[in-house]
Amino acid sequence: MESASAAEALIPLFKLEKVLDQDQAGRRITLLGTVSSENALLTLERAAFPSSLDTIAALQSTLTNVKNLGANDIYAWYLANIQPSVFAPDLKINLIYPCTPAHIKKYSPQVTRVVSETPSVYRDYVRPYMQRKREEGRLNWVYNIIEGRTEQEDIILRQSTDLGNDREGFLLLPDMNWDRKTMGSLRILGLVERRDLWSLRDLRRRDVGWLRRMMEKIEESVEKIYGVERDMLKLYVHYQPTYYHFHIHITTTSHDPSATQATLKAFSLPNLIAQLETLAPECDSLGDTSITYTIGEASELWAEVFGPLKERRLPESSK
Amino acid sequence: MESASAAEALIPLFKLEKVLDQDQAGRRITLLGTVSSENALLTLERAAFPSSLDTIAALQSTLTNVKNLGANDIYAWYLANIQPSVFAPDLKINLIYPCTPAHIKKYSPQVTRVVSETPSVYRDYVRPYMQRKREEGRLNWVYNIIEGRTEQEDIILRQSTDLGNDREGFLLLPDMNWDRKTMGSLRILGLVERRDLWSLRDLRRRDVGWLRRMMEKIEESVEKIYGVERDMLKLYVHYQPTYYHFHIHITTTSHDPSATQATLKAFSLPNLIAQLETLAPECDSLGDTSITYTIGEASELWAEVFGPLKERRLPESSK
Numbered sequence: 001m002e003s004a005s006a007a008e009a010l011i012p013l014f015k016l017e018k019v020l021d022q023d024q025a026g027r028r029i030t031l032l033g034t035v036s037s038e039n040a041l042l043t044l045e046r047a048a049f050p051s052s053l054d055t056i057a058a059l060q061s062t063l064t065n066v067k068n069l070g071a072n073d074i075y076a077w078y079l080a081n082i083q084p085s086v087f088a089p090d091l092k093i094n095l096i097y098p099c100t101p102a103h104i105k106k107y108s109p110q111v112t113r114v115v116s117e118t119p120s121v122y123r124d125y126v127r128p129y130m131q132r133k134r135e136e137g138r139l140n141w142v143y144n145i146i147e148g149r150t151e152q153e154d155i156i157l158r159q160s161t162d163l164g165n166d167r168e169g170f171l172l173l174p175d176m177n178w179d180r181k182t183m184g185s186l187r188i189l190g191l192v193e194r195r196d197l198w199s200l201r202d203l204r205r206r207d208v209g210w211l212r213r214m215m216e217k218i219e220e221s222v223e224k225i226y227g228v229e230r231d232m233l234k235l236y237v238h239y240q241p242t243y244y245h246f247h248i249h250i251t252t253t254s255h256d257p258s259a260t261q262a263t264l265k266a267f268s269l270p271n272l273i274a275q276l277e278t279l280a281p282e283c284d285s286l287g288d289t290s291i292t293y294t295i296g297e298a299s300e301l302w303a304e305v306f307g308p309l310k311e312r313r314l315p316e317s318s319k
Numbered sequence: 320m321e322s323a324s325a326a327e328a329l330i331p332l333f334k335l336e337k338v339l340d341q342d343q344a345g346r347r348i349t350l351l352g353t354v355s356s357e358n359a360l361l362t363l364e365r366a367a368f369p370s371s372l373d374t375i376a377a378l379q380s381t382l383t384n385v386k387n388l389g390a391n392d393i394y395a396w397y398l399a400n401i402q403p404s405v406f407a408p409d410l411k412i413n414l415i416y417p418c419t420p421a422h423i424k425k426y427s428p429q430v431t432r433v434v435s436e437t438p439s440v441y442r443d444y445v446r447p448y449m450q451r452k453r454e455e456g457r458l459n460w461v462y463n464i465i466e467g468r469t470e471q472e473d474i475i476l477r478q479s480t481d482l483g484n485d486r487e488g489f490l491l492l493p494d495m496n497w498d499r500k501t502m503g504s505l506r507i508l509g510l511v512e513r514r515d516l517w518s519l520r521d522l523r524r525r526d527v528g529w530l531r532r533m534m535e536k537i538e539e540s541v542e543k544i545y546g547v548e549r550d551m552l553k554l555y556v557h558y559q560p561t562y563y564h565f566h567i568h569i570t571t572t573s574h575d576p577s578a579t580q581a582t583l584k585a586f587s588l589p590n591l592i593a594q595l596e597t598l599a600p601e602c603d604s605l606g607d608t609s610i611t612y613t614i615g616e617a618s619e620l621w622a623e624v625f626g627p628l629k630e631r632r633l634p635e636s637s638k
Contacts, residue, residue, distance in 0.1 A: 004387035007395040011385050016376050023575060026367025027346060031375065046365035047398065048345025056350065057335050064403055066330050066412070068323035074415055076326040079366065079408035084383055084400030090409065093385070093397040112572035113550045116589060231432045231629070234613070236582050253431035253613055256342055257581035263555050264590075266582040270435060270611035278599045278608045289597045292589035294553070294572055310550070 010035055010095060014042050021109045030107045040097035041107055047089045059088055111297040114264060115306045118290045122201060125305045125315045130198050130244045142245045146171070146193055156188065157221045159214075168210050169193030172221060175249070185255055186226060190218055190235075190248035197246035200237050200267060203276060204285040211273050218250060228252050235269040236261065239293050240301060264294045329354055329414060333361050340428045349426045359416035360426055366408045378407055430616040433583060434625045437609045441520060444624045444634045449517050449563045461564045465490070465512055475507065476540045478533075487529050488512035491540060494568070504574055505545060509537055509554075509567035516565035519556050519586060522595060523604040530592050537569060547571050554588040555580065558612050559620060583613045 013035045020041070021030045027046040034040055050056060062083035069077050084090060096103055117126060144150040157172040174180050175187035192214075196202065203211070219230035232253045238260075241247065248269060251261070260266065276286065283289060295302050305315040332354045339360070340349045346365040353359055369375060381402035388396050403409060415422055436445060463469040476491040493499050494506035511533075515521065522530070538549035551572045557579075560566065567588060570580070579585065595605065602608060614621050624634040 004390075007387040007390045008385050008397070010395070011382060011397070011399075014379070016372065016379060019370060019372060019375060022368065022370055025343075025575060026370070027365055029368045029370070029375065031379075044368065046346055046368075049341065049348045049363065049365075051338060051341055051345075051348070053335065053338060056338060056348065060333070060335060060350075063330060063410075065408070066327050067408075068326040071323075071326045074417060076329070076414045076416075078327070078330065078412040078414070080330075080410045080412055081403030082409050084402060089384070089386075089398035090401050091382075091399045093399055095395045095397070096393055097395075098393060111551070114553060114572060115550065231434065232430070234433060234583055253433060256344060257576075257578045257584075259576045261582050262576035262580045263582055263585040263587045264553055265576075268582045268611060270609070271583075274609040274611070275594055278602050280597045280599050283597050290589070290593040292587060292593070 010097060011093070014040060020104070020107055032104060035097050038098035039104065040095060041099045041103055043094040045092040047092050050088045055088055058085060105298065112294050113297060113302060113306065114292060114294055116290060116292045119288050121309070122287060126301070129301060129305060134198065134244050138243055139245050142191060142243065145173070146191065156225055159217055160193065167194045168213070170214055172218065183226060183228060184252070186228060186252050188222060188250040190250060192246050195245065198244040199241055199246065200239050200272060201287040202246070202285060203272065205276050205279055208273055208276050211269070215269060218248070222250060234261070236266045237269060237272070238265060239267055239291060240295060264292060329416060330412070333359060339423070339426055351423060354416050357417035358423065359414060360418045360422055362413040364411040366411050369407045374407055377404060424617065431613050432616060432621060432625065433611060433613055435609060435611045438607050440628070441606060445620070448620060448624060453517065453563050457562055458564050461510060461562065464492070465510065475544055478536055479512070486513045487532070489533055491537065502545060502547060503571070505547060505571050507541060507569040509569060511565050514564065517563040518560055518565065519558050519591060520606040521565065521604060522591065524595055524598055527592055527595050530588070534588060537567070541569060555585040556588060556591070557584060558586055558610060559614060583611060
């Protein structure tokens with residue numbers, strides 16, 4: 001697609017075949033169809049309202065088909081339409097064309113399962129899976145940042161060995177999903193320098209002091225650089241994470257929480273530290289506890305480990 | 320508001336004064352204004368898309384002002400408008416009229432704070448606060464259900480003393496926020512019969528067996544009654560909860576997670592059980608750990624406890 005007008009010309013050519021998925025409380029819909037006989041995915045998403053008073057007033061003046069659904073005392077609720085207006089878009093649209101079967105699978109609805117990972121399931125199946133992922137070289141982009149080869153201009157803070165322990169270094173950089181401007185949706189990524197932590201499973205009782213110092217330093221830095229008060233910052237890690245090098249997600253409480261912050265997926269760092277602090281003596285790390293979390297059926301971990309376990313078959317890593 | 324047409328007649332009378340709040344990724348906006356010189360709140364919310372193929376095709380045919388924002392390889396993204404159509408509403412609207420200052424406060428944006436509740440802050444300030452709330456009689460509706468006086472027709476399961484222990488009873492009923500039909504948004508409430516558990520803080524190591532049996536029975540019952548596979552069920556509790564009688568929220572993984580499931584607010588039951596199982600010997604309950612969570616600045620707990628603590632003043636309960 002070379003020009004805006006070429007891209008715009010594709011939209012009327014989209015021939016709808018199937019509603020593939022609908023999410024975000026029904027406000028996003030993904031359609032499968034064709035453009036010039038090739039597969040294409042079209043995603044329609046309700047746009048945000050404009051926020052200026054004048055534009056809202058203009059929008060309000062176009063309300064039509066107002067239909068009352070119910071009323072009780074001082075409360076009433078309705079459905080309505082608005083006239084399209086050039087200064088307030090109704091929709092955001094994404095087009096993928098031509099798209100592959102992999103795209104269609106990615107945008108099809110996926111069943112999410114709750115799995116209970118005991119210490120032995122972790123040791124026998126999940127940790128070997130993590131090791132395979134690490135060996136596939138998927139962490140090169142992380143090492144490139146840590147070793148100073150790429151994205152150095154993005155680094156907000158590099159706290160290297162100067163905490164008196166060469167295993168205490170970490171760095172902060174903007175999350176690639178953040179526009180780096182809107183404070184209400186601030187997202188920062190914290191990457192530790194040490195490479196022996198694959199996930200929260202590797203956090204040990206002896207790491208508590210370091211984790212506390214790191215948390216303190218992250219909050220202090222983000223407060224200083226972005227002016228967000230530290231008691232409005234959320235620090236959490238994912239389990240399962242997308243990649244197996246320990247990293248921390250930092251966002252603010254003014255962010256509407258979504259799936260990425262959901263229980264059974266996001267584990268808050270301060271509560272993990274509290275758990276480590278009150279861990280039974282026979283446990284040395286969070287690898288010695290059961291962890292319950294959600295994963296998609298389309299994930300490799302489901303296909304290779306938890307799907308087979310559910311059917312009482314041996315997972316792949318043990319074959 | 321006596322009739323639909325009377326309610327509909329109010330909408331054109333709304334005089335916009337101020338944008339009070341905008342959330343849900345910008346797709347909901349709350350407006351403060353007046354109707355006939357009295358305060359009114361108008362909430363505009365982007366409606367869900369229709370899901371039938373024909374309606375989507377009709378909607379697609381009305382796309383106008385398609386403006387390409389960018390393109391890269393097979394990906395392109397746009398803004399656009401659609402023509403209003405009687406079979407697909409663009410908006411949901413709520414009107415509160417006349418509204419009070421309390422309504423305006425409730426719908427104004429609220430700062431959310433992250434607080435760290437140590438065992439001593441819990442013991443000295445938060446538990447006394449909980450006790451005051453319990454004494455205000457706010458739990459009567461819970462006791463009415465447990466003792467069989469109200470909502471008995473709604474009860475899905477009553478597991479009373481027949482588990483061999485008179486402290487093991489609990490019951491399940493649909494959450495009042497669930498329409499009782501849409502399986503994708505299933506929400507069930509689990510209420511324990513015993514009254515000595517105010518919150519997750521009261522869960523003890525000795526409760527592990529009971530909690531596991533209760534979880535098993537809840538999953539089995541919801542699977543049997545609603546046909547939702549048990550590994551698609553999420554069980555979690557809130558801290559702080561809305562009321563101080565221990566209760567469990569049950570929903571499905573097909574539900575888009577929102578703030579009610581967010582980390583630092585929702586604590587998954589299986590992970591709390593795992594934490595209890597690996598708790599250090601000097602701790603008897605989750606009251607002996609630090610818990611970090613989010614609360615709104617407009618909450619009583621912020622006003623009475625955590626706000627004063629932040630400013631190094633004595634919380635109210637100690638005065």
